[in-house]
Amino acid sequence: xxxxxxxxxxxxxxxxxxxxxxxxxxxxxxxxxxxxxxxxxxxxxxxxxxxxxxxxxxxxxxxxxxxxxxxxxxxxxxxxxxxxxxxxxxxxxxxxxxxxxxxxxxxxxxxxxxxxxxxxxxxxxxxxxxxxxxxxxxxxxxxxxxxxxxxxxxxxxxxxxxxxxxxxxxxxxxxxxxxxxxxxxxxxxxxxxxxxxxxxxxx
Numbered sequence: 621x622x623x624x625x626x627x628x629x630x631x632x633x634x635x636x637x638x639x640x641x642x643x644x645x646x647x648x649x650x651x652x653x654x655x656x657x658x659x660x661x662x663x664x665x666x667x668x669x670x671x672x673x674x675x676x677x678x679x680x681x682x683x684x685x686x687x688x689x690x691x692x693x694x695x696x697x698x699x700x701x702x703x704x705x706x707x708x709x710x711x712x713x714x715x716x717x718x719x720x721x722x723x724x725x726x727x728x729x730x731x732x733x734x735x736x737x738x739x740x741x742x743x744x745x746x747x748x749x750x751x752x753x754x755x756x757x758x759x760x761x762x763x764x765x766x767x768x769x770x771x772x773x774x775x776x777x778x779x780x781x782x783x784x785x786x787x788x789x790x791x792x793x794x795x796x797x798x799x800x801x802x803x804x805x806x807x808x809x810x811x812x813x814x815x816x817x818x819x820x821x822x823x
Contacts (some may be wrong), residue, residue, distance in 0.1 A: 638663045641689055644682050649729045650725050654738030656682050680740060687743050690730040691750040694722050702757055708764035709809055715758040715803055716781055720801070723785040724794045765809055777808055 643664035647655050659680050662672040676682045701718035705711040723727065734747055759774045767773040784801040788794055 633675075636665075636667065636671070640667065640672060640675055640682075641685060645689065645730045648683075648686060648733050648737070649726075653683060653733070653739065656686070658682070659743075673724050680743075681737060683737075683743055684746070686730060687734055687739070687747050687750065689756055693819075694719075694727045695754055697722060697727075698754065698757070702761075708761040709806070711761040712758060712765075712777070712805060712809065715761070716784075716805060717798055719781055720784055720788060720794060720798045723788050731786060743799060762809070767809060769823060773808065777805055780804060780808075 640661055644656050644661045644700060644735075647660055647664055658672040659669045661676075661682060662669045665672075676685065698715060698718050701714040702711045705714040719728075731747070731751070739747065755778065758778070759771070762774040762777070763770040773805075780801055784797050787797050
């Protein structure tokens with residue numbers, strides 16, 4: 621059993637629950653959703669299966685919790701990054717920059733694993749809700765910029781983010797991918813009349 625230092629019973633239980641969630645996410649990413657069972661999670665966390673049931677009564681409960689946790693931490697980081705930006709273009713850039721930083725840390729892998737895990741319908745619905753909540757600040761910034769057909773523009777730009785995340789996953793340098801992606805994003809969000817009249821780089 622892992623050594624957990626806590627000054628109160630409530631804190632001890634919170635730490636145990638956090639350890640179980642971390643173990644469940646590790647199993648999900650490495651072995652898939654079907655491997656996320658109370659017994660496997662308990663073994664990974666160093667706790668007896670009976671202890672796991674004090675927090676999660678089934679595999680479905682574990683997966684439901686992972687679904688929430690897959691977004692909670694990254695959402696807070698994205699919110700903080702966008703809050704520091706001054707305008708809508710800067711908020712889009714902050715969303716991309718922070719998303720790629722989180723991607724380099726592997727923060728997107730639990731959600732990606734859940735997307736392809738064949739979850740129960742209730743979990744799938746909640747997963748989609750959480751995804752839409754996560755990207756709404758980005759989509760709102762695109763609308764504020766005044767881009768034509770903002771919903772389609774946001775979808776197309778989001779495709780660049782997915783491609784950039786895949787590049788980082790393959791080992792491409794984070795800084796290089798981030799800066800190149802942001803150059804393309806800025807071009808997509810620049811009004812056409814400005815693009816036509818702006819001088820080319822180096823001229």
